[in-house]
Amino acid sequence: MQRKTNRERTETTRARLLEAGRALFVSKGYADTGTPEIVATADLTRGALYHHFPDKQALFAAVVETEAAAVAAEIEQAVPMTLDAVSALLTGGEAYLSVMQQQGRARLLLLDGPSVLGRARMDEIDDAHGNRTLREGLEAAMNAGALKPLPLDALTVALGAMFDRAVLALIDGGDLRDQMAVLGAVIKGLQK
Known part of the structure; x- marks a missing residue:
């Protein structure tokens, strides 16, 4: 099995955050969606979120x-x-x-x-x-x-x-x- 490159891991993480964010923003709205819920839905850490986006608004x-x-x-x-x-x-x-x-x-x-x-x-x-x-x-x-x-x-x-x-x-x-x-x-x- 070939290991993913850093770029592939970065793109995968970003895509998971975008997908989780979209799903929650659509179902609950921006105001009622929290970052802990986003990272839990994406099965990632808050550190991963803040590595890619400075805040919820940027996501x-x-x-x-x-x-x-x-x-x-x-x-x-x-x-x-x-x-x-x-x-x-x-x-x-x-x-x-x-x-x-x-x-x-x-x-x-x-x-x-x-x-x-x-x-x-x-x-x-x-x-x-x-x-x-x-x-x-x-x-x-x-x-x-x-x-x-x-x-x-x-x-x-x-x-x-x-x-x-x-x-x-x-x-x-x-x-x-x-x-x-x-x-x-x-x-x-x-x-x-």
Whole structure:
């Protein structure tokens, strides 16, 4: 049996902490999750936790960042490169609504994330992941002449907020078809 390298052990420990943290943050919320519970769930020591993360908030930020990256990757995977720019926006938007319904994602990214990390930090995370995919789609559509030329940053923020509110409506029992009908009408209304 080959022994793991230090890097492999580090990656394994970090992954266990992220997994345990995610599970507890989703089931109990950030405020009701303690570090002793995180390390017990990960079957690690507090020393291992503090070796990788200075505090619980840093672990939470890493969980949120990991989750946001997974959402962006799933959106990108759902949108075929062969679609025209507007169809890609619509398909990506529907993919976002779908992947955000995974257990705990809305809580992590839309509710607890802003409250624990602050709006500015969440904006940085969004800009690197979910809003990045939206921005790229809007920019591609404008460059293709499919959408009216509008201020890209403002448009990304406004549409991103609409998509986030649609996710929260879905979590509260809303209908996906209704949400996509409205979001689709808004996007189509931006066409030239």
